[in-house]
Amino acid sequence: GIQVEQSPPDLILQEGANSTLRCNFSDSVNNLQWFHQNPWGQLINLFYIPSGTKQNGRLSATTVATERYSLLYISSSQTTDSGVYFCAVDSNYQLIWGAGTKLIIKP
Amino acid sequence: EAGVTQSPTHLIKTRGQQATLRCSPISGHTSVYWYQQALGLGLQFLLWYDEGEERNRGNFPPRFSGRQFPNYSSELNVNALELEDSALYLCASSWYGLAGVEQFFGPGTRLTVL
Numbered sequence: 001g002i003q004v005e006q007s008p009p010d011l012i013l014q015e016g017a018n019s020t021l022r023c024n025f026s027d028s029v030n031n032l033q034w035f036h037q038n039p040w041g042q043l044i045n046l047f048y049i050p051s052g053t054k055q056n057g058r059l060s061a062t063t064v065a066t067e068r069y070s071l072l073y074i075s076s077s078q079t080t081d082s083g084v085y086f087c088a089v090d091s092n093y094q095l096i097w098g099a100g101t102k103l104i105i106k107p
Numbered sequence: 108e109a110g111v112t113q114s115p116t117h118l119i120k121t122r123g124q125q126a127t128l129r130c131s132p133i134s135g136h137t138s139v140y141w142y143q144q145a146l147g148l149g150l151q152f153l154l155w156y157d158e159g160e161e162r163n164r165g166n167f168p169p170r171f172s173g174r175q176f177p178n179y180s181s182e183l184n185v186n187a188l189e190l191e192d193s194a195l196y197l198c199a200s201s202w203y204g205l206a207g208v209e210q211f212f213g214p215g216t217r218l219t220v221l
Contacts, residue, residue: 033210042214043212045209045211094155095150095152096152097149
């Protein structure tokens with residue numbers, strides 16, 4: 001089956017820093033989603049991005065489907081950005097999940 | 108528009124008991140997915156329901172089961188609870204029939220088995 005790998009596994013930054021999170025996947029997919037899981041466990045949809053680039057405020061994402069990777073950019077980090085960031089790819093109407101990147105933003 | 112809702116928020120059971128978790132999808136969504144997330148780990152796919160039918164299940168024993176009702180809400184039943192069933196159970200909903208469906212998640216039910 002499809003393998004999804006995220007890097008780095010952990011990231012600690014100072015408030016105001018920028019970061020890039022990566023998601024590699026092993027086969028072609030219909031869709032890719034980025035999520036932020038907050039400390040209370042809620043999964044928040046960030047991007048639905050099978051290909052191309054999207055931006056939403058300080059966050060943006062790029063998926064290069066032909067090369068099987070996606071990048072999530074976070075600019076001017078805030079403490080509220082802390083949490084775990086997951087990417088998940090669609091395979092036969094199911095999401096296959098990466099292990100996540102745990103992001104800690106220090107004030 | 109209301110999002111995905113789940114109940115209860117927290118559930119405490121003892122080993123051997125049964126647990127029932129409930130999920131209401133976003134209005135208009137026909138698919139419901141259940142995931143288990145053990146503490147500090149990623150999400151594991153449990154079950155997928157659409158139009159009242161079980162479409163697929165993950166690598167979990169048969170004591171994990173569920174159903175989807177005519178109004179598309181769903182419940183997950185876990186029988187003969189074991190300590191390792193303690194986890195956050197997340198429900199998601201989506202449209203069905205489109206390649207590359209986007210899933211939206213509820214707040215989860217935190218199950219503790221003592």
